[in-house]
Amino acid sequence: MNPRKLSKAALAAAAAVVLSVTAVGCGDDGGGNGGSAAADDDKITIGIKYDQPGIGLKTPDGTYTGFDVDVATYVAKQLGHEPADIEWKEAKSADRETLLQRGDVDFIAASYSINDERAQKVDFAGPYLLAHQDVLIRADDDSITKPSDLNNKKLCSVTGSTSAQNVKTKLAPQAQLQEYGGYSECLTGLENGVIDALTTDDSILAGYAAQDEFKGKFKLAGFKMSNENYGIGVQKGSELKAQINTALEKMVADGSWDAAVKKNFGPAGYQNEPAPQIGVIVK
Template sequence: MKLHKATAAAAAALVLSLTATACGGDSADDGDSGDGGGKITIGIKFDQPGLGLKTPDGTFAGFDVDVATYVAKELGYDAKDIVWKESPSAERENLISNGDVKFVVASYSITDERKQKVDFAGPYFLAHQDLLVRADDSSITKVEDLNSKKLCSVTGSTSAQNVKEKLAPKADLLENGGYSECLTGLENKAVDALTTDNSILAGYAAQKEHQGKFKLVGLKLSDENYGIGLKKGDTELQSKINAALTKMESDGSWQKAVTANFGPANYENEPAPKITEGS
């Protein structure tokens, strides 16, 4: 009788396991994020052309979107199974810790401070902090020039902290909730420069409505290794994402996504960085 019960229990467990696999569900299933079924919630930016942008027709485009879609596919989710959640810079750690997203792909620089709260997979991209100025402005050619200028960045970004603490402590720094607000201020001459990663700046400069209006100064003020943020301690998901990123680079999909999203701005990207997180 005991053997019969054990056999029945094992069979039931097998059925449950096969059912979960058929639904694309393992540790990467997003049932714990409130979606249920075979959905997965991924955090991205909604206002970063070239990286993560919600278009007027309600679709999403950008390099981070392409990376997230590729990773999700490797985890067992089709593009239609992805629920995109807006992840502003200042909210990324909270969204991950609270389980509102499975992971975040949002120009998310890996830093020791952030690693106290979340874990990362990757990195999957190397950017550098730069400055965006108006095309006719020749007064800003080096970082020291910012000390007498009005500078805009985004609340919670490493770029803002870098300027405050190291680069131009006397700059008149304005922190907004999104880069699009900074760009409007730059165009209207309310601010003199916008600072963030060159990949983000290139995305804005490449937009049709902005072409010819702005230019990158061309400084490499920092190294920003973009990682995929996930809940602290989830080493299984971290390993799976790292494997997906490795495959994306090796099969050519990574470079294809870089060219498609940054090519119009003549952006010269760094090679795909070596994966260091979780190794």
């Protein structure tokens, strides 16, 4: 056999192998990133609410504000990610477990109350905030000083929420439930006297009341009708849980947690609970 022909054949075969390997490497990673939301090690994808002032809000200019945003940014920094490395993703309440299970996000901080049903699907770091179900009333309203005073009052919450129903079932059976499409509609009704009280988590109520257009118009009743332990959701079995817990402990220790509370809830006179102990769920 001609040696030159043999050399050319060998080179052709080698080239084919290289092309084959390259094609495999350039294709879909097939989940080879271990379920991480970002292939780039410098990037991190975090789920937050986009529509809750004081908690998680996407502003018209495309920036993100709120207590959960501040907590998530601090945690990301402790994990080695600068703010510019963060990709924010909307995490609506009904979508949170799915986003984590699919690996669409690395973690979620979105007024995410820890409960047994959710804990079967995802893991939680924290808790990092203890909230309570409360009611928001007009600042000059002295007629509602205890939950039973909500009897025969018009009580608003958003469609599909269990908050108002909980009040009617357990505390004020004669309350007149009003369900609106969003909290902003409830606030407008409260401001105009069409409704008497708005109910959901006190942290969420404080965030809305702290908006510039509502400052001084509303107050929290301080009823503390339930305990809501906000946690940071991660995939089941994720090593991030321990790392996030360490970051949260540092955030409390260095004063950053208190600063974030005052920044986002202070204008509404929100009387927050002390930072909860990591791993301790208040029933």
